Amino acid sequence: MSPIETGLIAFVLLFGLILLRLPIAFSMGLVAFCGFAYLRSPEAAFAKLANIAFDTISSFTFGVLPLFILMAHVIFQSGMGRDLYEVAAKWLGHQRGGLAMATVGGCAGFAAVSASSVATVSTMGLVSLPEMRKYRYSPALATGSIAAGGTIGSLIPPSGMLIVLGLLTELSISKLFLAGLVPGILEAIFYMATIFLLCSWRPALGPPGRRYSWAERFSSLKVVGEVVLLMALVLGGLVGGLFTPTEAGAVGASGALAFALIRKRLTVAKFKAAIVATLKTTGFLYAIFIGAFMMTSFMTATGIPAAISESIVELDVAPLLAILAIFLIYLLLGAVLDTTGMMALTVPVFFPVAQALGFEGIWFAIIIIRAMEIALITPPIGMAVYLVKSVAPDVPVGTIFRGITPFLAADFLLVMLLLFVPGIITFLPNWLS
Structure with a gap:
């Protein structure tokens, strides 16, 4: 199977996971990881995921x-x-x-x-x-x-x-x-x-x-x-x-x-609410970015x-x-x-x-x-x-x-x-x- 065919199948699987209401960050990360492992190797996929996660968060x-x-x-x-x-x-x-x-x-x-x-x-x-x-x-x-x-x-x-x-x-x-x-x-x-x-x-x-x-x-x-x-x-x-x-x-x-x-x-309660909401939103966005960058690397490879x-x-x-x-x-x-x-x-x-x-x-x-x-x-x-x-x-x-x-x-x-x-x-x- 050619890389482009692999990428098209990955897109179909990705939309299937999204329609099943799985979080989009998880869906992108999972599909990209599996696709990268298929095109390269599982070791390369793990290394890519680790590097992207570290570089994004730091x-x-x-x-x-x-x-x-x-x-x-x-x-x-x-x-x-x-x-x-x-x-x-x-x-x-x-x-x-x-x-x-x-x-x-x-x-x-x-x-x-x-x-x-x-x-x-x-x-x-x-x-x-x-x-x-x-x-x-x-x-x-x-x-x-x-x-x-x-x-x-x-x-x-x-x-x-x-x-x-x-x-x-x-x-x-x-x-x-x-x-x-x-x-x-x-x-x-x-x-x-x-x-x-x-x-x-x-x-x-x-x-x-x-x-x-x-x-x-x-x-x-x-x-x-x-x-x-x-x-x-x-x-x-x-x-x-x-x-x-x-x-x-x-x-x-x-x-x-x-x-x-x-x-x-x-107030103290409002400040606490602002901090908690900030942490939740930031965590969500960082997860999205890690999944997106993993997906970008996979798409580029295809x-x-x-x-x-x-x-x-x-x-x-x-x-x-x-x-x-x-x-x-x-x-x-x-x-x-x-x-x-x-x-x-x-x-x-x-x-x-x-x-x-x-x-x-x-x-x-x-x-x-x-x-x-x-x-x-x-x-x-x-x-x-x-x-x-x-x-x-x-x-x-x-x-x-x-x-x-x-x-x-x-x-x-x-x-x-x-x-x-x-x-x-x-x-x-x-x-x-």
Whole structure:
């Protein structure tokens, strides 16, 4: 049996294990280990696994993960999400659909410091949904804005997904942060414009909320001063070359702890919860990385990534059509895999293909991040929908999906813009270079 045939059989077995609901890290590691043992020898497979595990866990570069994760959980426990939503609500809530816009704005701000889409959806769901219900918002618009807004966290730096993708592809994390900034802001603007158009067409969907005085609005900005300072420290230091991504994570985690303690928002119990959650998330991600790197080594040994790249180039199809096909594959994979699993499984295959087609790695990274986040709100699965369902158990899943539909249309327009105007993504990172 040829190496390529071995690799194809391994992929079939891998998807079988995933469909059986085995952890993806274990599935990738097991299939790659057995495949490597078949192609080389059991001794070579054991040596490869040991080297990958040691190099991953002992790497200084990978230290960026637990530090940014700790920052995210400290911010989550300290209640900054509520503060950000309240500021956005005071500035936007008096308009039609204003509270839904405030939810999107709060999601963008909270994502900028929490680095987690899951934390963003959970926090904003608990904070904004009661307020929108108070003013009799349409359940579809209310829940749809929370689910869609939560996906902004993938692009607004310091995004956890951008960090993971940077580690998988060896792209500059600083450049990925800059590349995601403008698309993330555009996404928030597109979502707010969608809400504005919906509520202009049907005002009953989002009645106006309370109007605050200008003094109250400007006074509320004091609350988010820490968030702005924390972002400036992390991103400014990275862009200015003052410290590495790992050091930026340390600055972010230390800053989040300091602000939480100064504002007396962090009890011993909350700090313990943040540490435990950080350890769990970090352990999960390290296991994913070890499995992914083992799978990458095995795939390279089979020659499948090179064969796929050569085949696509030889087909002489339009490069953008190939990218659209990859985009659709991510939407389909979103039905059975979480975003980390999708990245670990597909990046070793698709990233070389994009480079062979002549696309910039940074640009392709942002495109696939957006594809994975859209998959989180795409029927019939839409994992973010079920996160919203957990904080709004009385709202039918069908209603949430109906509320998401206009935001999916906005996503489609934004993706088309990013595909045909790549400079939106590449301008800032190229300027940094």
